[in-house]
Amino acid sequence: MSESVVRVRDLHTRLGGAWIHRGLDLDIARGEVVALVGGSGSGKTTLLRELIGLGTASRGSVELFGQPLASPDPIAARALRRRFGVLFQHGALFSAFSVYDNIAFPMRELQLLDEDLIRELVLLKLAMVELQPRHAPLMPAELSGGMVKRVALARALALEPELLLLDEPTAGLDPDRSAAFVHLVKLLHEQLGLTVVFVTHDLDTLAALATRVAVLAEKRILAHGSLDEIVTMDHPFIRNFFAPGMRVRGPH
């Protein structure tokens, strides 16, 4: 079970004349829930975007499921992209589509499923993220912040991904909603056996969800291990990051 879902080697990224990553290595095994933490501007979101092929590194390689993202064959590239789902920080729901159509969109793009099956799948995904069928006809503009995240999560889950990437999943949610959202992701992880990579600033989210933590600092992955291992490390950034109100309570 030690197959790497994500494998980053010697990644260098240069943005606006400054090095964001220099010699970054990262391995994420199947079934892990990895939190990517780091200071503001440390390149967490940039790394996440490079993992999903939205940004290109200046040097180095990124492989998902053992395959490079940039494939000369568009069919293979698309097939690889269907194996992961992304939850963008602000949801990135299609504003012209209803909740139903947002979730149905990737399924229809497959051109494989009939409309009845899609309908049942959409209702199932909605139920999975604890939304009601009556929410299906709503437009994204009519949703609250927490609901936008749930719908976006349902859309990310639409094509049965093996890998789920979350950018700041609980940013902008109040503590109650953020705890509920974390619980939801955790439940989905258990039910579907997903590999989850998420970027966060929130220590509560981190402690509740992550099985492993990757610390991004000094332009590379400074440390990668379980939360207990990380917090005992003696490094100024890690001390500062985990110092305020650290709840030394592992995820298990």
Add this chain to the structure above:
Amino acid sequence: MLVSASIQMLNVPGEGEALAKVAGAWTLAGLSADMPRLLAELRSAAASASAWNLDDLQALDSVGAIMLWRAWGYHLPAQISMDGATRAWFERLERYGVGPRAVPPPESPLAPLMRLGGRVLAFGRQLVDVAWLLGQLALDVLHLARHPSDIPFAETSANVYKAGVQAMPVTALVGFLIGVVLSYLSALQLSNFGADQYIVNILGIGIVRELGPLLVAVLVAGRSGSAMTAQLGVMRVTEEIDALAAMGISRTLRLVLPKVAALVLAMPLLVVWTSTVALFGGMLAAQVQLDLDMGFFVATLPRVVPSVNLYIGAVKGVVFGLIIALTACHFGLRVRPNTESLAANTTTSVVAAITLVIFADSLIAIATRGVGILR
């Protein structure tokens, strides 16, 4: 390595029962290779099988689970053998209430009438909105008359520059070309009658009074009207208009009024500019085609085109500018926070502005039919 999905009918000897054996990876990836065949096989298996065996199932996701669930008629078959994780899937489906589609209620026979009524009401609401916008603008002007320090000079001047000065090259180019075309076409007809010199009358009246204002209006509606609608629309989408309102700044005063004022100021000037360039184009073409001296053209023009035509053209510019800016702002403020609405309102804004301009143009033409034309 996962084996792709399969379904197999086994006849249990002696008991006369058919056992359906489901095996492989019933996931989106595993099913996608041969979806239609599997669906057909599943349907026929569901019709004949009395017992199900899912022990060799290697993987299951919601697509596979729902396909099986649907084939079973949304409940578990009486005789089924499967492991706990698979059972958990179907229990979840049952808990989430995944079931057949509810039949939509039949459409009322009055539905077309109701749709028509809805459209009429929507149109009525738009008229109310326009009236509200006009009223608010009037109040704003009154307010500014009493508090001149609130006049948004900077915004107005920025809009005059964007909608007026920056439109000069394109209106000049289009005006010049239309002048040339008009002159060529008229010259061919006129020379048949030996009435060459009347080209000055035709171009003068036609361009100054009619074509100049209309050309500018169409160009400005397409160029600035759409930009205004899109700008206000995006400001609505990003809640910038709400932010302004929260700061106690009137959106009509700061956003709508400067646009209206700018177009009312800039349009007559653009009309004069475009008409001049178009006349120049016509004059050049007349020189080439009819060998009509430019000095003669310039000397004859004020004689055959009374100066009141220039005023009519300028007034048309003011009216058209008012129509374009108001239409653009009206539709901009109607944009709802989604991309579809932004696109639809921008299109409608330009189409409505041009239609209204031509409508107003015909009204003005009828009202001024006895003015400024030599008989």
